[in-house]
Amino acid sequence: MNKLNNVEYAGFWIRVGASIIDTFILLLVTSPILYTIYGKEYFKSEGLIAGYWDIIIKWIFPAVAVIVFWIYKSATPGKMIMGIKIVDMKTGNPPSPSQSIIRYLGYYVSMIPLMLGIIWVAFDEKKQGWHDKLAGTVVIKD
Secondary structure (H helix, E strand, O other): OOOOOOOOEOOHHHHHHHHHHHHHHHHHHHHHHHHHHHOHHHHHOOOOOOOHHHHHHHHHHHHHHHHHHHHHHOOOHHHHHHOEEEEEOOOOOOOOHHHHHHHHHHHHHHHOOOOHHHHHHHOOOOOOOHHHHHHOEEEEEO
């Protein structure tokens, strides 16, 4: 049964707000850990990667956390605060693990060409970014 009759799709700005909240939360969690491991010089460094723990904390942990939130809550904390959630565009159910992984990787596809795939949300009929289209998901108001 399709649960997407009479839903309101979440637009560009509410999703930007959720993203800002999520980024702030991630910084609150990861910055103290990185400071503990690498010291204050880490934050002054212009290098791309400081070491093994840098990759784990800045790249792998956020990816796993976001995907787990999408699978179990249909939303990250920022989306929950903003009252929006991610669902399968055909059924309205929470995204599957494979949809969640494809959606996360799709963010990179969406960002590479001058963020065009993200900005696409503002103009799309169902407010889908390229990452949503790749994964078969939509973001709706909860």
